[in-house]
Amino acid sequence: xxxxxGIAVLSAAVVAVAATTGxxxxxxxxxxxxATIAKQLDSSKPKNVILIIGDGTGDSELTIGRYYLNGxxxxxxxxxxxxxxxxxxxxxxxxxxxxxYEPNYVPDSAPTATAWSTGKQTTDARLSQGPSRAETxxxxxxxxxxxxxxxxxxxxxxxxxxxxxxxxxxxxxPSAHISLRACQGPNDARTTCPQETKQSGGLGSIAEQMxxxxxxxxxxxxxxxxxxALDNGSANVLDYARGKGxxxxxxxxxxxxxKNVDKPLLGLFTSGNMTTQFAPLIAAVTPGAGxxxxxxxxxxxxxxxxxxxxMTDKAIQLLSxxxxxxxxxxxxASIDKRDHAADLCGQIGETKQLDDAVKEALAFQRANPNTxxxxxADHSHTSQIVxxxxxxxxxxxxxxxxxxxxxxxxxxxxxxxxxxxxTGARVPVAAIGPQASNxxxxxxxxxxxxxxxxxx
Amino acid sequence: xxxxxGIAVLSAAVVAVAATTGxxxxxxxxxxxxATIAKQLDSSKPKNVILIIGDGTGDSELTIGRYYLNGxxxxxxxxxxxxxxxxxxxxxxxxxxxxxYEPNYVPDSAPTATAWSTGKQTTDARLSQGPSRAETxxxxxxxxxxxxxxxxxxxxxxxxxxxxxxxxxxxxxPSAHISLRACQGPNDARTTCPQETKQSGGLGSIAEQMxxxxxxxxxxxxxxxxxxALDNGSANVLDYARGKGxxxxxxxxxxxxxKNVDKPLLGLFTSGNMTTQFAPLIAAVTPGAGxxxxxxxxxxxxxxxxxxxxMTDKAIQLLSxxxxxxxxxxxxASIDKRDHAADLCGQIGETKQLDDAVKEALAFQRANPNTxxxxxADHSHTSQIVxxxxxxxxxxxxxxxxxxxxxxxxxxxxxxxxxxxxTGARVPVAAIGPQASNxxxxxxxxxxxxxxxxxx
Numbered sequence: 001x002x003x004x005x006g007i008a009v010l011s012a013a014v015v016a017v018a019a020t021t022g023x024x025x026x027x028x029x030x031x032x033x034x035a036t037i038a039k040q041l042d043s044s045k046p047k048n049v050i051l052i053i054g055d056g057t058g059d060s061e062l063t064i065g066r067y068y069l070n071g072x073x074x075x076x077x078x079x080x081x082x083x084x085x086x087x088x089x090x091x092x093x094x095x096x097x098x099x100x101y102e103p104n105y106v107p108d109s110a111p112t113a114t115a116w117s118t119g120k121q122t123t124d125a126r127l128s129q130g131p132s133r134a135e136t137x138x139x140x141x142x143x144x145x146x147x148x149x150x151x152x153x154x155x156x157x158x159x160x161x162x163x164x165x166x167x168x169x170x171x172x173x174p175s176a177h178i179s180l181r182a183c184q185g186p187n188d189a190r191t192t193c194p195q196e197t198k199q200s201g202g203l204g205s206i207a208e209q210m211x212x213x214x215x216x217x218x219x220x221x222x223x224x225x226x227x228x229a230l231d232n233g234s235a236n237v238l239d240y241a242r243g244k245g246x247x248x249x250x251x252x253x254x255x256x257x258x259k260n261v262d263k264p265l266l267g268l269f270t271s272g273n274m275t276t277q278f279a280p281l282i283a284a285v286t287p288g289a290g291x292x293x294x295x296x297x298x299x300x301x302x303x304x305x306x307x308x309x310x311m312t313d314k315a316i317q318l319l320s321x322x323x324x325x326x327x328x329x330x331x332x333a334s335i336d337k338r339d340h341a342a343d344l345c346g347q348i349g350e351t352k353q354l355d356d357a358v359k360e361a362l363a364f365q366r367a368n369p370n371t372x373x374x375x376x377a378d379h380s381h382t383s384q385i386v387x388x389x390x391x392x393x394x395x396x397x398x399x400x401x402x403x404x405x406x407x408x409x410x411x412x413x414x415x416x417x418x419x420x421x422x423t424g425a426r427v428p429v430a431a432i433g434p435q436a437s438n439x440x441x442x443x444x445x446x447x448x449x450x451x452x453x454x455x456x
Numbered sequence: 457x458x459x460x461x462g463i464a465v466l467s468a469a470v471v472a473v474a475a476t477t478g479x480x481x482x483x484x485x486x487x488x489x490x491a492t493i494a495k496q497l498d499s500s501k502p503k504n505v506i507l508i509i510g511d512g513t514g515d516s517e518l519t520i521g522r523y524y525l526n527g528x529x530x531x532x533x534x535x536x537x538x539x540x541x542x543x544x545x546x547x548x549x550x551x552x553x554x555x556x557y558e559p560n561y562v563p564d565s566a567p568t569a570t571a572w573s574t575g576k577q578t579t580d581a582r583l584s585q586g587p588s589r590a591e592t593x594x595x596x597x598x599x600x601x602x603x604x605x606x607x608x609x610x611x612x613x614x615x616x617x618x619x620x621x622x623x624x625x626x627x628x629x630p631s632a633h634i635s636l637r638a639c640q641g642p643n644d645a646r647t648t649c650p651q652e653t654k655q656s657g658g659l660g661s662i663a664e665q666m667x668x669x670x671x672x673x674x675x676x677x678x679x680x681x682x683x684x685a686l687d688n689g690s691a692n693v694l695d696y697a698r699g700k701g702x703x704x705x706x707x708x709x710x711x712x713x714x715k716n717v718d719k720p721l722l723g724l725f726t727s728g729n730m731t732t733q734f735a736p737l738i739a740a741v742t743p744g745a746g747x748x749x750x751x752x753x754x755x756x757x758x759x760x761x762x763x764x765x766x767m768t769d770k771a772i773q774l775l776s777x778x779x780x781x782x783x784x785x786x787x788x789a790s791i792d793k794r795d796h797a798a799d800l801c802g803q804i805g806e807t808k809q810l811d812d813a814v815k816e817a818l819a820f821q822r823a824n825p826n827t828x829x830x831x832x833a834d835h836s837h838t839s840q841i842v843x844x845x846x847x848x849x850x851x852x853x854x855x856x857x858x859x860x861x862x863x864x865x866x867x868x869x870x871x872x873x874x875x876x877x878x879t880g881a882r883v884p885v886a887a888i889g890p891q892a893s894n895x896x897x898x899x900x901x902x903x904x905x906x907x908x909x910x911x912x
Binding site: 030031032033034035037038041042043058059060062063066067071072073076077080081082083084085086087089091094102103104105106380382384385386387388390391392393394395401403404405407410412413414415421422423424425426427428435437438440441442447450451455456 | 486487488489490491493494497498499514515516518519522523527528529532533536537538539540541542543545547558559560561562836838840841842843844846847848849850851857859860861863866868869870871877878879880881882883884891893894896897898903906907911912
């Protein structure tokens with residue numbers, strides 16, 4: 001460990017973007033933390049719950065973010081400061097008639113979000129519905145009860161924030177029940193889930209179900225899904241939402257102006273996924289060629305699109321007006337999407353957005369200790385830190401960290417840079433607040449549901 | 457989560473080696489664990505400490521082991537049952553004159569073992585010595601004080617167990633101070649570390665330093681290093697150890713017959729690294745070709761070589777006779793070595809050996825709660841679980857898990873199967889016993905030293 005002096009050198013490096021390349025080796029005393037941890041144990045049910053998801057954000061993605069953003073000896077990420085930590089296994093089940101299902105060790109984001117949103121396993125692409133064929137029959141697809149439904153029934157305010165399309169798998173799982181995640185808007189559902197449309201007697205597309213759920217705060221991208229025409233052709237989902245009394249905002253300024261949730265809030269800031277914080281740095285197309293060691297271009301997001309930190313801050317401000325408490329799910333979605341694309345800088349910028357959201361949640365939690373904050377990932381992903389002169393059979397890029405040192409990251413689960421795949425390693429979880437100690441140990445991802453809804 | 461019935465189905469599957477392919481989806485109640493965790497908090501200094509290292513054993517290697525050995529829904533690994541968990545960053549520093557050093561994000565096993573053995577950072581290949589050139593000057597290379605030295609000075613019994621050569625980096629770091637890990641025996645040191653040999657006024661090779669340290673229990677492979685001639689040519693290190701009063705054993709039966717440590721015990725069971733528990737299954741040489749889905753050949757280790765579980769059990773039996781307590785370091789070394797070799801079954805078998813050692817430690821801890829057990833890795837490694845039909849630019853193999861389902865593992869950090877590399881993701885740590893809560897959170901690997909020697 002290092003003297004304050006050493007830390008100070010590196011903190012300065014973070015501010016000045018790697019103005020120094022060295023760290024000073026030294027030593028400091030270390031005390032037992034048992035008494036501090038004892039004070040953190042709280043068996044009461046939390047009044048407020050904030051769940052923050054880094055999509056595809058395993059130990060490797062977090063370490064890459066830490067080294068680039070803060071440096072090895074710099075201050076920790078906010079994510080790294082929570083007192084309790086554990087791991088979730090993320091396996092799901094393969095499609096079948098049931099009641100026995102074959103395990104699937106590398107899930108997509110639909111069954112993983114279903115796992116913590118409902119406490120139950122399902123098959124790839126499915127949202128808060130069981131894995132059998134019978135679930136798609138009209139009238140049978142009400143599916144599993146979700147965190148959002150349970151919290152709403154308890155009178156709590158509910159919010160859903162993402163940098164993806166609002167109808168993408170992670171934000172959709174607690175908001176909708178449908179057999180295929182692709183059925184995001186009414187057009188999509190008519191094409192891909194014809195048995196589950198409203199005109200077929202189903203619950204309709206994800207966008208329609210989100211409006212029907214009347215959640216208090218809904219913020220993200222994906223406006224094009226809400227601009228798809230309803231089954232009767234008379235209007236689109238945005239019109240439908242306005243008709244149901246929603247307040248609609250489309251940019252940062254309009255979001256900043258919202259002061260209360262007397263009406264449900266729908267904020268859609270881009271037609272598709274929101275723009276990444278950092279500009280892309282794609283791992284080399286020619287295997288082994290690499291890329292120059294550089295800092296990322298960190299100013300890629302246009303100002304009219306709010307940051308994840310700003311959306312999280314606004315959601316907390318609005319939801320915390322509810323005297324019964326609130327439940328908020330926040331997703332930094334494009335850590336996963338840029339990992340799929342072998343985009344090192346894109347991935348790091350979204351890790352920064354994740355950590356900025358964590359900072360907002362922890363600031364609220366400090367002032368309101370009856371709030372449980374849980375941070376985790378849905379599944380693991382591709383990116384791996386390799387030695388800075390190592391050649392690999394896949395693709396890599398090299399950036400300069402806040403320490404001023406080279407960090408090489410390899411992408412090797414897909415045969416082209418944009419074809420990288422999810423992986424199956426258990427994912428980290430960290431928590432603070434009432435019942436936070438229930439993330440300790442190694443658990444199934446379904447177990448998180450019971451922590452979120454409150455344990456006995 | 458799953459009914460007892462579902463768990464029973466899979467427990468049977470584990471015994472019968474995947475006689476069923478399914479799991480039953482159901483639900484059970486979940487209670488808050490705060491009171492249970494509060495009982496686990498203990499600020500007293502541990503009497504006994506058992507440190508178990510899975511070399512190169514990150515979240516991915518552990519998940520691969522869990523799914524293959526026990527199945528997704530089967531019983532947890534022993535490693536997964538510990539109450540407190542956290543992560544260590546494993547960065548070290550690059551060679552230089554100091555006092556500032558550039559960080560290195562992908563370490564080898566010498567600086568990582570030095571980190572927890574001394575609380576200090578060093579450069580690749582170096583053992584319990586500082587990273588500057590001055591450290592190699594004769595007379596200056598006593599280096600950093602280690603866990604073994606501190607515990608011996610406290611009057612505790614000390615043991616060192618590994619499946620690697622006993623003089624390999626992880627067991628060597630707490631037992632020796634030398635600038636290059638390659639200097640394992642006297643011949644090696646005369647060739648590679650000529651300034652640090654005994655005839656040059658140095659501390660001598662790792663093997664000689666181990667004998668000079670007179671640790672109570674020393675078990676592993678690497679007999680050939682001890683058969684190298686001393687600098688004066690009169691004898692080898694084994695003779696030197698016998699002359700110093702060591703008891704030498706060379707196979708399982710001789711080890712089993714040892715009943716006390718009135719003399720220091722040196723057990724060397726192979727000339728090099730010990731034989732792996734499972735036979736090799738090397739990921740395909742032709743990229744993309746894969747391998748058939750199969751169970752591993754699990755009976756590869758010859759009976760005269762003791763298992764890691766048997767060595768750990770014997771070490772605990774012997775060391776626990778000391779009234780002042782003991783300190784034991786155990787390493788399952790070839791998880792790393794087989795990961796380097798893209799050997800999926802080899803790696804899994806050594807993960808089983810790791811978990812068998814954990815079982816021995818936990819059984820002792822249950823009967824002797826004044827024992828701290830810590831399990832961690834030195835650094836991350838290559839293997840990643842990918843979808844069971846995914847093709848990758850590197851190499852992969854596919855095995856059948858205890859669930860009866862296919863598990864595909866990709867190796868993509870080296871351009872040939874035997875050239876896979878360490879990676880830089882933070883590593884998991886888990887602990888139980890007095891002061892175990894000090895592994896919570898995300899820390900530098902050097903911080904483990906303070907947990908091992910006991911905190912204020």
